[in-house]
């Protein structure tokens with residue numbers, strides 16, 4: 001199976017690429033030219049094809065011929081206004097439609113509220129703080145969530161894999177919990193390897209299509 005990966009040069013993206021290659025996937029990695037170096041030897045792996053480009057370039061070469069699209073893209077420091085993440089999600093999904101690719105697993109956070117979430121203080125404080133301190137990030141995450149909730153992309157098999165504070169233990173002591181925000185079992189921490197494991201399991205099992213699970217480590 002061939003997977004297109006957006007955000008492959010990020011911390012989680014690299015972990016995903018390593019694990020997906022161990023599991024014998026073929027990968028197309030959409031990367032900014034200056035960031036390819038972050039992939040190290042992975043960039044020349046026989047099962048890796050690098051497609052160079054940024055948000056403003058054509059995504060078609062990355063999406064053409066794949067079975068699944070995975071995205072680790074999300075807001076970083078000094079995130080601009082104008083909801084660039086929402087726009088890039090729309091562009092990825094329009095390209096998927098053009099290319100007849102239906103399966104999409106992408107990053108979300110508790111800022112994207114799901115009707116199945118419970119209103120729990122610690123997550124509410126988190127989201128309120130983000131709204132106050134990083135309004136561009138908050139607005140973009142809400143707008144991105146609304147895209148999926150609108151029903152306008154329900155011809156695609158999307159999953160918004162929501163995570164909380166990311167950690168990078170190679171062999172975490174915790175185990176993975178997949179549920180909803182405030183379900184009484186989740187935490188505030190998502191180990192990157194658990195997020196990656198969720199995605200690689202989900203693209204085979206398709207349990208969470210058109211859903212927004214919350215993946216944490218407990």
Ligand SMILES: NC(=O)c1ccc[n+]([C@@H]2O[C@H](COP(=O)([O-])OP(=O)(O)OC[C@H]3O[C@@H](n4cnc5c(N)ncnc54)[C@H](OP(=O)(O)O)[C@@H]3O)[C@@H](O)[C@H]2O)c1
Nearest residue numbers: 007008009010011012013032035072073074075164165166
């Ligand atoms: N860290 C946390 O606790 C936390 C919490 C909630 C959500 N998140 C989100 O989770 C995602 C993964 O986290 P991470 O720490 O693994 O990410 P990361 O190391 O920051 O990597 C982000 C990836 O997105 C790409 N990207 C970001 N802005 C871009 C732009 N304007 N144009 C093209 N590519 C762009 C980066 O490309 P380059 O390599 O070219 O820069 C990189 O591949 C992030 O998107 C972040 O917003 C993180």
